[in-house]
Amino acid sequence: xxxxxxxxxxxxxxxxxxxxxxxxxxxxxxxxxxxxxxxxxxxxxxxxxxxxxxxxxxxxxxxxxxxxxxxxxxxxxxxxxxxxxxxxxxxxxxxxxxxxxxxxxxxxxxxxxxxxxxxxxxxxxxxxxxxxxxxxxxxxxxxxxxxxxxxxxxxxxxxxxxxxxxxxxxxxxxxxxxxxxxxxxxxxxxxxxxxxxxxxxxxxxxxxxxxxxxxxxxxxxxxxxxxxxxxxxxxxxxxxxxxxxxxxxxxxxxxxxxxxxxxxxxxxxxxxxxxxxxxxxxxxxxxxxxxxxxxxxxxxxxxxxxxxxxxxxxxxxxxxxxxxxxxxxxxxxxxxxxxxxxxxxxxxxxxxxxxxxxxxxxxxxxxxxxxxxxxxxxxxxxxxxxxxxxxxxxxxxxxxxxxxxxxxxxxxxxxxxxxxxxxxx
Amino acid sequence: xxxxxxxxxxxxxxxxxxxxxxxxxxxxxxxxxxxxxxxxxxxxxxxxxxxxxxxxxxxxxxxxxxxxxxxxxxxxxxxxxxxxxxxxxxxxxxxxxxxxxxxxxxxxxxxxxxxxxxxxxxxxxxxxxxxxxxxxxxxxxxxxxxxxxxxxxxxxxxxxxxxxxxxxxxxxxxxxxxxxxxxxxxxxxxxxxxxxxxxxxxxxxxxxxxxxxxxxxxxxxxxxxxxxxxxxxxxxxxxxxxxxxxxxxxxxxxxxxxxxxxxxxxxxxxxxxxxxxxxxxxxxxxxxxxxxx
Numbered sequence: 001x002x003x004x005x006x007x008x009x010x011x012x013x014x015x016x017x018x019x020x021x022x023x024x025x026x027x028x029x030x031x032x033x034x035x036x037x038x039x040x041x042x043x044x045x046x047x048x049x050x051x052x053x054x055x056x057x058x059x060x061x062x063x064x065x066x067x068x069x070x071x072x073x074x075x076x077x078x079x080x081x082x083x084x085x086x087x088x089x090x091x092x093x094x095x096x097x098x099x100x101x102x103x104x105x106x107x108x109x110x111x112x113x114x115x116x117x118x119x120x121x122x123x124x125x126x127x128x129x130x131x132x133x134x135x136x137x138x139x140x141x142x143x144x145x146x147x148x149x150x151x152x153x154x155x156x157x158x159x160x161x162x163x164x165x166x167x168x169x170x171x172x173x174x175x176x177x178x179x180x181x182x183x184x185x186x187x188x189x190x191x192x193x194x195x196x197x198x199x200x201x202x203x204x205x206x207x208x209x210x211x212x213x214x215x216x217x218x219x220x221x222x223x224x225x226x227x228x229x230x231x232x233x234x235x236x237x238x239x240x241x242x243x244x245x246x247x248x249x250x251x252x253x254x255x256x257x258x259x260x261x262x263x264x265x266x267x268x269x270x271x272x273x274x275x276x277x278x279x280x281x282x283x284x285x286x287x288x289x290x291x292x293x294x295x296x297x298x299x300x301x302x303x304x305x306x307x308x309x310x311x312x313x314x315x316x317x318x319x320x321x322x323x324x325x326x327x328x329x330x331x332x333x334x335x336x337x338x339x340x341x342x343x344x345x346x347x348x349x350x351x352x353x354x355x356x357x358x359x360x361x362x363x364x365x366x367x368x369x370x371x372x373x374x375x376x377x378x379x380x381x382x383x384x385x386x387x388x389x390x391x392x393x394x395x396x397x398x399x400x401x402x403x404x405x406x407x408x409x410x411x412x413x414x415x416x417x418x419x420x421x422x423x424x425x
Numbered sequence: 426x427x428x429x430x431x432x433x434x435x436x437x438x439x440x441x442x443x444x445x446x447x448x449x450x451x452x453x454x455x456x457x458x459x460x461x462x463x464x465x466x467x468x469x470x471x472x473x474x475x476x477x478x479x480x481x482x483x484x485x486x487x488x489x490x491x492x493x494x495x496x497x498x499x500x501x502x503x504x505x506x507x508x509x510x511x512x513x514x515x516x517x518x519x520x521x522x523x524x525x526x527x528x529x530x531x532x533x534x535x536x537x538x539x540x541x542x543x544x545x546x547x548x549x550x551x552x553x554x555x556x557x558x559x560x561x562x563x564x565x566x567x568x569x570x571x572x573x574x575x576x577x578x579x580x581x582x583x584x585x586x587x588x589x590x591x592x593x594x595x596x597x598x599x600x601x602x603x604x605x606x607x608x609x610x611x612x613x614x615x616x617x618x619x620x621x622x623x624x625x626x627x628x629x630x631x632x633x634x635x636x637x638x639x640x641x642x643x644x645x646x647x648x649x650x651x652x653x654x655x656x657x658x659x660x661x662x663x664x665x666x667x668x669x670x671x672x673x674x675x676x677x678x679x680x681x682x683x684x685x686x687x688x689x690x691x692x693x694x695x696x697x698x699x700x701x702x703x704x705x706x707x708x709x710x711x712x713x714x715x716x717x718x
Contacts, residue, residue, distance in 0.1 A: 083683060090469050108469045196578065196666055253555035255667040256578025392467075396685030397488065403668040407580055418488075 036070045037330050040095035041319075041338075042085070046075045050282060050351035051149075051342065058341030062334060069330055071338070089114055094322040096331045097338075102136030102145060102318040103388045104395070109320070110139045116321040117142045121332040128340065128357045133315040136384055145318035146336050148343035149352035152313030152376055153207045153299060153385070156266070156280055156368075157273045160293040161188065169295065173211075173240065173302040180249040183272050192271035193250035194262035195406050198399040199387060201254075204275045205402060206386050207299040207312045209237040214305035215381035221423065222389050230420035233305060238405065238412035240302060245406060255407065263287075275299060277313065281368035282350040296368050298375060307380055314382030315355050347373070390423075397422040455699060461692035468688040479693035489681075491694065494672045495701075501588055501673070502652035502705075506645055509592045513599035513644070518629050520600070521607040531604060534597040542594070546661025549590045553577045553662075577663050580670040587662050587671045591655060599644045606640030607633055642713045649709060650702045674698050 045055040052075070059071045074095070076084055081099075088094050089109050100106045109115050122134075122143055129146070137145030157169055162179075165186055170176040180190040194200040210218055213233035220227035221234065244250065251257060251265055266274040267288040274280065285291045298308045319339050325331045340356050347354035350366040353373050362370065387395035398419065405415045429435050462479055466472025483491045516534060520527055537545065552559050553576040561573045576586040610633055618628045634641070656675035659665065665672035665680060672680075674694055682691030 086468055108467060112470055196663065198666070253575030253578050256553070256555060256575045256583075256663075392684070392686040396680065399684075400488070400669070403666055407668040407670075409580075409668055 036068055037327055038070045038072060039097060039325075039327075039331055039334055041071055041073045041097040041099075041334075042081070042095050043073060043075045043099040044078045044081050045073075045099075046077060049075070050279070050349065051346050053349055054148075054342045054345035054351060055338075057345045058338045061341045062338050065337070066334075069334065071334065092324070094324070096322050096325040096327075097335050098320055098322065100145070100318050100320050101388060102147070102316050103384050104391050105388060106137075106145070106318065106320065107139060107391075110144050114323050115144045116323045116325065116328060116332065117144055118146065118321065118332055118335070119143050121329075121336060122146075125336050125340070129336075129355065132382065133355045135382070136314060136316055136388075137318045137320075145320040146339040147315035147318050147355050148339040149317055149346055150313065150315045150355045150376060150382065151277045151279060151317075151352060152311040152372065152379075152382070153203050153275060154278055154280075154296045154372055154375075155207075155273060155275050155299045156284070156294060156296050158266070158269060158271075158293055159295045160290070161269070161272045169297045170300045171297070171308065172300050176300045177243070177247075179273075180244065180247060184248055189251050189265065189271040190249045190273055191244070191251070192262045192266040192274040193254040194257045194259045195255040195403060196257055197259040197262075198403055199385075200259050200262060200276065201402050201406060202385070202387055202399060203277065203312075205237065205241050207275055208240050208302060209234060209386075210310060210312045210383055211299055211302040211306045212237040212240065213303075215310050215383045217305065218383055219389070222386060222394075224423055228420055229423050230416050233303070234419070235412055235416045237302065238415045241405065242412050245408075255403075269293075278353050278369065278372045279351070281366060281372055284368060285350060285366045291366075294368065296371055309375075309378050309380040311376060311379050311382050312385060314384050316384055316388055317352075394422050455696075458692045458695045458699075461688055462690075462696050464689040464692075466689040467686040468682070472689060475689070479690050480697075482690065483693055483697065489677070489690070490669050490672065491674070491677060491697075493669065494674045494677045497584060497671070498653050498655065498673045500584075501591065501655060502649045504588060504592060505595075505648035505652050509596055510599055510641075510644055510648055513596050514603055514634075514641075516596070516600045517603035517607055518633065521604050522625075531601065534600050536597065537594045538598045538601075542657040543661055545590060545594055546658055549658075550577070550662060553586055578667055580667055583663055583667060583671040587659050590662070591658050594658070595648075595651065599648065602640055602644055602647075603637065606637035610636045638713065638717070642709065645713075646706050646709050649705045653698060653701050653705065 041059075043051075043055060045051040055073060055075075059073060062071060063069065082105075085098065085100060088098075089112065092114070094114060100109065106115070119142055122129075125146075133147055133150055134143055134145075137143060137147060155169075161183075162168065165182050165188075167179050167182060170179045183190040191204070193204070213221075213231075213236075217227055217231075217233060219225070221229045221231070251262055251271060254262065257265075263274065263276070263280065263283070264287070265271045267284055269289075281296065284294050288294060298311070301308055319335045321328070321331045321335050343352075343354045343356040344358075344360060346352040347358070347369070348360075348362065348365060350369045353369065353376055358373075365373075383389070386398055390398060401410070401415055401418045401422075404410045404418075405412070410418065461472070463474060463476060464472035465475045465478070482489060520530055524530070551557075555561055555573070555575040555578070558576070560576065564570065564572045574582050576582050614632055614636070615628055618632045623631065654675055655673055656679070659671060659673055659676050660679070663671045665676040675698065678691045678694040678698070681687045681694065
């Protein structure tokens with residue numbers, strides 16, 4: 001009998017152990033023992049991330065200014081974080097403040113009512129953070145997030161290689177083509193490219209499209225706002241990409257190269273140009289042997305619809321606040337003030353272009369990042385990258401179609417029609 | 426002890442933890458996936474019930490390309506059974522015969538199974554690199570420049586370029602299973618065959634292989650089911666690209682769920698993979714039974 005009882009007990013212990021092992025952790029118990037308000041924050045600023053240092057400093061600053069608040073930051077690897085965040089939203093396990101991507105990515109979070117509207121708090125920071133930077137955190141006219149950096153697509157080029165060929169940085173499509181031809185004739189790869197990481201190809205195509213169709217038309221087509229994608233301007237940009245592919249302007253075997261490998265051909269002096277986000281500026285200073293050889297310009301203009309000051313990119317890194325947080329005021333102010341400090345420190349580190357007003361000495365920032373900051377200060381428009389602006393399903397199809405176009409399975413007309421079919425689904 | 430075994434309560438109690446685990450991490454998720462596959466759902470907001478729409482799209486939509494991925498997976502299964510397994514079998518037969526440094530070779534062939542797939546993926550990415558990869562370098566040195574390819578980036582070669590490391594990696598695994606099977610065959614039978622004048626080849630073919638049929642059956646099932654589920658190396662090497670050339674059902678599933686936020690459609694692919702794995706496992710068992718009769 002005793003043995004039986006023992007076995008029952010053991011069994012119970014085992015099963016309860018299993019069941020309690022996977023309990024959830026919400027954000028409800030936010031008061032620590034010493035009376036401090038504890039705010040949990042999730043970011044993707046892992047230790048190897050270029051924003052890590054900025055976050056650590058920003059949190060220090062905030063805790064010094066608000067001694068009664070303690071910020072607990074947890075950071076995750078970018079790709080897995082996307083999954084983690086989505087499941088946290090579904091399971092109601094969001095922390096008080098969380099990093100996310102603006103635009104289409106967070107749309108469903110906001111629609112599910114789990115994100116706090118920040119309009120009431122934004123008033124205090126309006127002078128320092130321009131409304132324009134918050135476009136991607138605004139849903140249905142209400143603000144749901146704050147940001148700290150405005151990355152943009154730029155064309156980086158190797159000044160030394162250009163001078164060797166007696167060339168100058170192209171400002172229009174015709175000049176770009178002429179420059180590419182000159183490099184090809186000299187046996188040099190004009191533009192570094194990765195198609196395996198399709199977003200690199202997308203960066204180039206996005207920029208060409210923006211510079212062909214203009215900001216408003218592009219945004220209207222991608223957000224299904226009464227503009228068909230099967231249109232002469234969009235076809236023109238796909239044709240331009242095709243022209244570059246056909247003339248051999250991109251790295252040989254780009255379909256098999258990752259972004260890191262492609263960027264290495266550029267920083268290693270094996271290709272002359274690279275169209276990508278402003279973050280490459282900081283990377284060049286880390287990776288390239290002769291960083292002073294490099295320079296940066298806006299992507300060449302392809303038609304009268306766009307200006308040099310129209311940029312692909314914009315603030316997409318967003319901090320949002322959980323609607324269920326215990327102390328809404330504390331969490332909302334923390335989100336804004338941490339974003340402000342991250343903006344400053346990340347810019348000083350050369351990790352990103354500051355989204356907030358600069359009221360500090362920035363003479364130590366690397367030349368390329370500073371130059372981009374100067375360009376974007378005069379920006380006439382920001383259009384967020386296609387794959388972020390579109391719904392994730394459309395974005396997936398976009399990347400797949402781009403690969404097909406690059407591999408020659410479809411022609412520009414087929415590409416435009418494919419995009420139109422997906423967007424009018 | 427017997428009293429405990431007769432006690433129904435004790436049986437239930439001791440089965441409970443394992444049953445719970447099995448139910449919660451295998452059976453229930455399968456049924457949940459089955460339900461999700463009937464929804465049009467992005468994983469976060471409320472899904473709408475669409476019936477068998479996802480399954481219809483699986484087999485009719487050209488842009489999703491599921492039928493093509495199925496073809497790729499079946500091709501991999503065929504290659505596994507008819508190329509990988511024979512190699513494993515020959516290796517196992519040779520090693521089990523008792524050659525010099527037998528243990529060393531067994532471990533050496535098994536090493537690829539132990540190395541992390543991501544590491545193997547990185548190694549093969551370097552081997553295939555169009556610029557400095559060993560394959561292209563060797564071809565160039567042999568004066569065969571025209572044979573050089575962007576192995577992982579060319580639509581015509583990507584699929585086979587991905588299959589080679591997959592087949593290579595698991596040769597050792599099947600070899601070990603078969604080797605263990607052969608070792609358990611009574612040596613008396615072999616000796617008897619030899620005394621009767623059978624050659625090495627005849628002994629293997631008429632005595633050893635029939636004796637290890639159950640092991641071979643296991644290997645075939647593992648190879649086929651493993652091919653249908655193949656994911657990791659493909660994900661690392663090409664992620665299904667270029668332009669879906671090396672896509673298999675599992676990479677398509679991950680792409681759909683996490684790339685495009687189509688949980689319903691992805692779940693339908695998952696259910697198809699599960700169904701096919703069961704289907705082929707049962708078919709193979711049936712086939713071997715017929716053989717035995």
